Amino acid sequence: MRLFRNQRSLYGIVAFVLLGMPATAWAQEGVDSGDTAWLLTSSVLVLFMTIPGLSLFYAGLVRAKNVLSVMMQCFAITCVVTIVWTVYGYGLAFGDGGRLQAFIGMGHFLLLDVGVDAVSGTVPETVYQMFQLTFAIITPALIVGAFAERMKFSAMLSFMALWVTLVYFPVAHWVWGGGWLGAMGVLDFAGGSVVHINAGTAALVLCIVLGRRKGYPATPMPPNSLVLTLVGASMLWVGWFGFNAGSALTAGGVAGMAMAVTHISTAMAALSWMAVEWLNDGKPSVLGIATGAVAGLVAITPASGYVGPVGAIVIGAASGTVCYIAAGSVKKALGYDDSLDVFGVHGVGGFVGAMLTGVFASELFGGVGLDNGIGSQLSLQFLGAAVTIVYSGGLTFIIAKVLDRTIGLRVTDDDQGLDIALHDERGFSL
């Protein structure tokens, strides 16, 4: 990237030399318009994943009386995280932490120093921070699925503001912001640990602290509309190309391969879930194939910039199968009420992906190659996952408990439905 930055200024020199034309006549120093176009587009795509993508995926899965509440949560999280990020989040995650750099970043208060001309790599820094912001938005939004249908909106807002500050920003810094995990060589191209294991763990802890929904699991709680859910899943799929291929930060071969493997892994995971379900339960289901697809998207996320098609096929097959078991028999056995299986899909899928990245990034399997071989990479990958699980789990527990003691986490009565109870609105008046 760095050398690439010189390219344009080089043209400047060429131009100057040949025609006495000032370098200022060029486009922004070091900015490549193609890379910028792709990262702008990717930012749009990742935001699209959360609203409306994820919010539709979740909205369809709850009961009709709670359909608005989950969409409201996703939408409000988008807004709150945006403001927190603008004020200090970008600094904590991607700022230069100086002596503390290994652990946390600093600066960029109110993005005051991120001007129109600021450049990061080959794109304007405004675009770079916007792209990263969309990741900070979707990660907490994923957690919504775990506490759906019973959490107070006010408590949800406080939880999320605290969670991104104390959990997401630090972990993002450790891996991507110049922190210690990245420095050690943990591979996480687009957020297997930072986003999915992180959100999945928080989801599990929070739903346990919160307790089950009234009537769970005895009462049937059918999704109000799998049409919405499948539309949401489809939007997640297409938006995810911004997530993974955008993480290349340039519009070239790396982005191209990231998009290809993302697509392959997703298809493979969807088919694996469908196959396993067909064998076990007798019928393939819409919710099954959709959930499988999401599992595949999750699992390829950390690997997307490092593996080839073969890796993608295996990662897809593995995640589809493992998540089917995790969100199925395992969850049933343990009896926690992770309403929409955030842990079973994102936590478990993210872990599968993080580990397999350590294997399929190897040139052996058509990957970009590993510095110290599969063995040592695997331990690094495990370290990254383990640290995220412990840190995210611990902090989430503390935040949840504190809020529960103070403002209270749960609505008094889930029967009426959160839409009327919290928002004086109904989802449908047909």
Added chain:
Amino acid sequence: MRLFRNQRSLYGIVAFVLLGMPATAWAQEGVDSGDTAWLLTSSVLVLFMTIPGLSLFYAGLVRAKNVLSVMMQCFAITCVVTIVWTVYGYGLAFGDGGRLQAFIGMGHFLLLDVGVDAVSGTVPETVYQMFQLTFAIITPALIVGAFAERMKFSAMLSFMALWVTLVYFPVAHWVWGGGWLGAMGVLDFAGGSVVHINAGTAALVLCIVLGRRKGYPATPMPPNSLVLTLVGASMLWVGWFGFNAGSALTAGGVAGMAMAVTHISTAMAALSWMAVEWLNDGKPSVLGIATGAVAGLVAITPASGYVGPVGAIVIGAASGTVCYIAAGSVKKALGYDDSLDVFGVHGVGGFVGAMLTGVFASELFGGVGLDNGIGSQLSLQFLGAAVTIVYSGGLTFIIAKVLDRTIGLRVTDDDQGLDIALHDERGFSL
């Protein structure tokens, strides 16, 4: 831009000089593929705002028996404006008006002279006119919200064809097409006056000429589905990045900052509306946060290329609060039936944005800077808004009255619902 255009041809010369390779071997003269990629994408995004974005936003807000009618209106407007634009609209808005240039453009009949090789700035002119067309589509479509649930489809078609011709094209020319307002220095980056004040004023006038819906305000008219509305709002949000960041016409720092401030302002406005509503009415609502977001998008539109994050936060906070009052108590007090609050959100929000642009574009607040200081810019901004209000209001009144006298504006009976009455179709058969 102009100098930038020379860049590639310069390469041509360099190439020719060094390797005797004909310049024709290069990509299209003066076209930057990255800028083109972004503007192509932006055109897609802005069309996406109207269909399905805006049409879903509106569809969810009407009663089930009228859900199709508003979607039909948005869709038909898209088609009609496209043809009008292709035949003469682009010429009127962006053509060279010669002696009349200050007031109206000319030429480009049937886009005959807009060839594959025509270039505008650093992009093909085909792309430039396409991008501008998407603005000409959404502006009249916004008005749909004001006359929803009672206007005749045939009258709607005639009104829109006349309105874009007599109102939109001239105003767009004045500000963006080389007309007098732009020349005077009125700042309207992506359409605060041209699009939002313009549509908002027309909406208010038209809904008054048309009269209230039967039973309004006594009878409850609950939205048939806020799920659709929130999905529409989310699509508007993501599509708006094409609207504002696309207006940079290049993929660089200006686009990046425009996207960032658009996002910040939207989040801030959504939260402000939510907060004010929570305080006043006791509960935060889905419709409230969604409407707040739209207000923020509207208000940042004229400012997006000129202000920084600080300006975005203030503009967001202001628009969220002011529009809450305008679409709430003010509307109630005045008693007009602007069904979906086009005036309260787009008219008022656009005005707030237009004025604050005059303040926050100043370097004082991290903006790009003003030539003659805040004071004189404010008067310019006010002039731009005022002219738009007067012109749009007047012409809209005349067009509406003429149509009412001739073909009639209203359906004979709103009770049955427009879907059956006008289209022989039902929105849902569940």
Added chain:
Amino acid sequence: MRLFRNQRSLYGIVAFVLLGMPATAWAQEGVDSGDTAWLLTSSVLVLFMTIPGLSLFYAGLVRAKNVLSVMMQCFAITCVVTIVWTVYGYGLAFGDGGRLQAFIGMGHFLLLDVGVDAVSGTVPETVYQMFQLTFAIITPALIVGAFAERMKFSAMLSFMALWVTLVYFPVAHWVWGGGWLGAMGVLDFAGGSVVHINAGTAALVLCIVLGRRKGYPATPMPPNSLVLTLVGASMLWVGWFGFNAGSALTAGGVAGMAMAVTHISTAMAALSWMAVEWLNDGKPSVLGIATGAVAGLVAITPASGYVGPVGAIVIGAASGTVCYIAAGSVKKALGYDDSLDVFGVHGVGGFVGAMLTGVFASELFGGVGLDNGIGSQLSLQFLGAAVTIVYSGGLTFIIAKVLDRTIGLRVTDDDQGLDIALHDERGFSL
């Protein structure tokens, strides 16, 4: 393209000559980041057309008890085709067939040889194959509309795997992969024959082999939600810009003109259908304008890179009118049950477009020009269409018959609805 590829490496040389900077310092050899950004975006858009676009368009048109089944089919097709493509499909369609090149391609097994650095034209080959894959996905998905509400899911899966292998890949190779039809000079910019005539013919044959839905045409089968259908149509419209403008494979004037004419043709076709329907049946309908738009998108597809605005207007008007007749009186007269009019819209619309391409590509009408005049081009266009019809029709018949004899194509009883019968799920629990 070829020469363009040399451009960057040329810069390399320039740089090297002037500053002794190694060419390797540059971005990927021969890759243009702007073109890549646009093709990445286009791939996203074309996948978006299928999921959720097409699946919503179709989902809204069936009865509520089958709404999930059609969405499931589109989603599963996406997954199956992706894997087939990755394993051998890309090779069959776009590989070098050596001595058999005229008829079929070979190689690229598991995309093993499509590395991060592989380049095709000015974009990474990973991106090129991804873009082409999205076409291989939507073509079979289009057929879903013909057998909706009665086909077994298992049979559907087998049919599609066989169909893309035996029909789509060869036809795509003949026209785009270096095969005989392309070599002869048949013009098919984005898939009038390869995609639409191909799918439309298969749809007709398959729905006849399958037989009518129980109760058709006596029993009314109202669409469960035209809201979903119009949203789907809108998504098809915006996504189609990736389909047609993406087929330029570069972000320049050709892409720009392709997008412009696509938009114009679509608007014109929608209005024509609306007008004809209004005259014949007394009212304009939502389903009518939406179907007209799709007809216009289909018809401009083969022409999009070759014609100008005038051609687009005529192609739009023609397709809107002709498809109205085909999907209306003609279908009624012949009595086959093509549930969602895949043949009437895609088959017929594709044919209209293929033929008119031979006329309006001529410079006479503002097109890019024809080598041997309209007459001979028309015969070539007819040949392309005819070959596709005969081949696709024949093979589809054989595949369908074989599957019917072996595993059986139809569900035993359509009354219960496929959602419960095949997937143990319901679309809505409101």
Added chain:
Amino acid sequence: MKLVTAIIQPEKLDDVRDTLSRLGVTGMTVTEVKGFGHQQGHTEKYRSAEFAVDFVPKVKLEIVVTDASAGRITDAIRDTAQTGRIGDGKVFVSSIDEAIRIRTGETGDGVL
């Protein structure tokens, strides 16, 4: 006790409810129904498929009342729900042997 069953135009529901509460009726049960009768339905058209939908949406009110008040109530419904246009609907009266309030278990007129 009597069961008064009224099938009326949906637009009239609120008016009828107000009138009845003024008459001291504290409870009723309402169902959305499809009515067939003299009133015309509408036609729907989806591409080549056109069909007549000959039912019209109505609401059905079921009100259990004391024998004494039955007459007053049916009259009130008739007067309030009447527009004079075809489709105004019907009122039917039948007998109820017993009524029980689930909450308290009490029976008889007190329940109503």
Added chain:
Amino acid sequence: MKLVTAIIQPEKLDDVRDTLSRLGVTGMTVTEVKGFGHQQGHTEKYRSAEFAVDFVPKVKLEIVVTDASAGRITDAIRDTAQTGRIGDGKVFVSSIDEAIRIRTGETGDGVL
């Protein structure tokens, strides 16, 4: 007057209506209901949650008829709605004391 209440399979609604109009029945009220009985329901499965839905969709016809015609009408419904498969449904007959046409206020058999 009699109230004939028939619970039938949704697919049979149109046939029954046609038969009845041939018998001179000018009006009826139809409600979508859930039926429980001998007929099997279905199961639904959403990830780990599986449950049996043991009701089946039915439609309920309510037709108020003259005492004289009640027999003919119940027979007609029975014959038309019959498929012989479990779930065909039931017909119940009860008495109506009075019927009023809201539009005109008229009462008695003329209302039907």
Added chain:
Amino acid sequence: MKLVTAIIQPEKLDDVRDTLSRLGVTGMTVTEVKGFGHQQGHTEKYRSAEFAVDFVPKVKLEIVVTDASAGRITDAIRDTAQTGRIGDGKVFVSSIDEAIRIRTGETGDGVL
């Protein structure tokens, strides 16, 4: 025969059904209805428009039973559906003259 009509809280449907089947009730017909009564509804607010929705969702059970079993069944419903909170609902009993099973054409108590 008697028609037992029970209007209960939706949450109670499953419990009531289980109790009744234990009492040997093999069939019933259920309708989703809107109830007006002492129980409060809720308010909804959409921008400047606020309004009270004063009905509450209820389910209506219709069960035709033999005269003999009517008492047992109404008692069972009352006991099972009772929460003691306002809105528990009502049970009404009326008379049925005749019942026919469409599938077989048989009539009388055997039908139930």
